Amino acid sequence: VITLAIETSCDETSVSVLKNGRRVLSNVIHSQIDQHKKFGGVVPEVASRQHIELINQIIETALKEAEVTFDDLTHVGVTYGPGLVGALLVGLSAGKAIALAKDIPLNGVNHIEGHIYANFIEHPELEPPFIALIVSGGHSHLVYMKDYGDYEILGRTRDDAAGEAFDKIARALELGYPGGPLIDKLAKEGNKDKIKFPRAFLEDNSFDFSFSGLKSAVLNYINTQKMKNEPIIVEDVAASFQQAVIDVLVHKTVQCAIDKKVKQVVLAGGVAANSGLRTNLIDKCKPYEIDVKYPSLNLCTDNAAMIGCVAYYEYIRGIRSGLDLNAIPNLKL
Numbered sequence: 001v002i003t004l005a006i007e008t009s010c011d012e013t014s015v016s017v018l019k020n021g022r023r024v025l026s027n028v029i030h031s032q033i034d035q036h037k038k039f040g041g042v043v044p045e046v047a048s049r050q051h052i053e054l055i056n057q058i059i060e061t062a063l064k065e066a067e068v069t070f071d072d073l074t075h076v077g078v079t080y081g082p083g084l085v086g087a088l089l090v091g092l093s094a095g096k097a098i099a100l101a102k103d104i105p106l107n108g109v110n111h112i113e114g115h116i117y118a119n120f121i122e123h124p125e126l127e128p129p130f131i132a133l134i135v136s137g138g139h140s141h142l143v144y145m146k147d148y149g150d151y152e153i154l155g156r157t158r159d160d161a162a163g164e165a166f167d168k169i170a171r172a173l174e175l176g177y178p179g180g181p182l183i184d185k186l187a188k189e190g191n192k193d194k195i196k197f198p199r200a201f202l203e204d205n206s207f208d209f210s211f212s213g214l215k216s217a218v219l220n221y222i223n224t225q226k227m228k229n230e231p232i233i234v235e236d237v238a239a240s241f242q243q244a245v246i247d248v249l250v251h252k253t254v255q256c257a258i259d260k261k262v263k264q265v266v267l268a269g270g271v272a273a274n275s276g277l278r279t280n281l282i283d284k285c286k287p288y289e290i291d292v293k294y295p296s297l298n299l300c301t302d303n304a305a306m307i308g309c310v311a312y313y314e315y316i317r318g319i320r321s322g323l324d325l326n327a328i329p330n331l332k333l
């Protein structure tokens, strides 16, 4: 089975070709970060226009790198949500056009499911069941994946997503965009115990997250220091903030694994790239003999290979999307 996959949900234009779902023949990723940086975040109209300009040539490059042609394709996988509607429509239209022209099946893919499946590409031997902590720019989910296509949502964010919190704090510290990698780097030089920021564990036994209180606490700290004319040591703020996020994420993830009697947890989404999150989770899982897996850096953030992997498992289960498939900006898992 040869899958052509397309991902345009946000600000990465990406096309990938996979063989039998897990072998990546090509995974071309064009990031638009430079176009959006000056605005401090993704501008939807700019993203859509960029996708339109780039999509055809990225499809061509992906086929070429994989050494296949349109005639070799078994089916097409494409992200149809969640994401920016204008951006999603570009990839969706391209995917439908190929499916129609070559008379091959179309598989619509949930982007969040894609983030989980990045782990299947990274770890060829990985199989469900496991607990997945999905922490990205727009989502924070704790999911019990029992089997392919079979998910139980155990917790989700009630306000800001983890990545969003990183980006907002980075902006307040005037570090730039996207904030996650910058805070991660600074945190390594800082003292995580320097400033006591709150940890929102919510009610007993809740696996939901809330990061808006933490965000306010960090913003208050920055403003207070400024008002008192006291220095703001960005490394210490970054380290203390990051640790507050990590403590909650790790605690709840381990608790889920214990509750569900599952011996594997996987990290997914852009924040899974965070070095502190990775090491803390491994440390906390060790005493319970819970195995921790995560994708390499370029599979953590948006890419089409992870979308193709979901599409493959849908395809072999006999699932097909119609050519009337529409973009769903707030698609749920």
Ligand code: ATP
Pocket (backbone or CB within 6 Å): 009, 010, 082, 083, 111, 112, 115, 135, 136, 137, 138, 139, 162, 163, 164, 166, 167, 178, 179, 180, 181, 184, 269, 270, 271, 272, 273, 274, 275, 300, 301, 302
């Ligand atoms: P979603 O997947 O929810 O639709 P998205 O696709 O924009 O959102 P991703 O590409 O998965 O999100 O991840 C981007 C997010 O990951 C950004 O918020 C970014 O700051 C964060 N991020 C990237 N690297 C790191 C890191 N090393 N530490 C913390 N956060 C990081």
Ligand code: MG
Pocket (backbone or CB within 6 Å): 010, 011, 012, 301, 302
């Ligand atoms: Mg992005």
Ligand code: FE
Pocket (backbone or CB within 6 Å): 111, 115, 136, 137, 269, 270, 301, 302
């Ligand atoms: Fe994403």
